[in-house]
Amino acid sequence: MPTFTISELAREFNVTPRAIRFYEDHGLLAPERTGTGGRQRSYSQRDRTRLKLTLRGKRLGLTLAEVRELVDMYESPSDTVAQLTAFLDVLARHRRTLEQQLQDLRETLAEIDTHERRARALLAQAGHPRQESTPC
Structure with missing residues (x-):
C-alpha cells in the first residue's frame, strides 16, 4: 500500500505542511x-x-469538530442510515448559520445604502457635486 510524505500531501492538496500537522x-x-x-x-x-x-469539510465551512465527527463516521462500520442522518443534521445546522449570515449581510448592505443616500443628499444640499461610490 502506498505511503506519502508530508511534502507530497501538501503539494497534492495545495496546503502547507503546517496545516497538515495542525490537522494531525x-x-x-x-x-x-x-x-x-x-x-x-x-x-x-x-x-x-x-x-x-477534512479539506472538503472545511471548504463547506464546517468546524473541525464537525469534520472529525463526519470523517470518523465515514470510517466506522456502523449503519449508513445513521451516518447519512448525522451528515444531514450537520448540513442543516450549517445551512441555518449561512442563512443567518446572509440575512445579516443583506441588512448591513441596506444600512450602507441608506447612509450613502443621506451623505449624497447632504453633499447636494451643500452645493458639492454628487459623490459616486466606486466598487471595490
Whole structure:
C-alpha cells in the first residue's frame, strides 16, 4: 500500500505542511512515525483520504469538530442510515448559520445604502457635486 510524505500531501492538496500537522494535532490524521526519534511522518492511504475529506469539510465551512465527527463516521462500520442522518443534521445546522449570515449581510448592505443616500443628499444640499461610490 502506498505511503506519502508530508511534502507530497501538501503539494497534492495545495496546503502547507503546517496545516497538515495542525490537522494531525486535532486527531484528524495519524501518520506512522519513522526515522531517528520518530521525526519523519509516513502517511497512509487512510490519512490521505481523511485529509481530502477534512479539506472538503472545511471548504463547506464546517468546524473541525464537525469534520472529525463526519470523517470518523465515514470510517466506522456502523449503519449508513445513521451516518447519512448525522451528515444531514450537520448540513442543516450549517445551512441555518449561512442563512443567518446572509440575512445579516443583506441588512448591513441596506444600512450602507441608506447612509450613502443621506451623505449624497447632504453633499447636494451643500452645493458639492454628487459623490459616486466606486466598487471595490
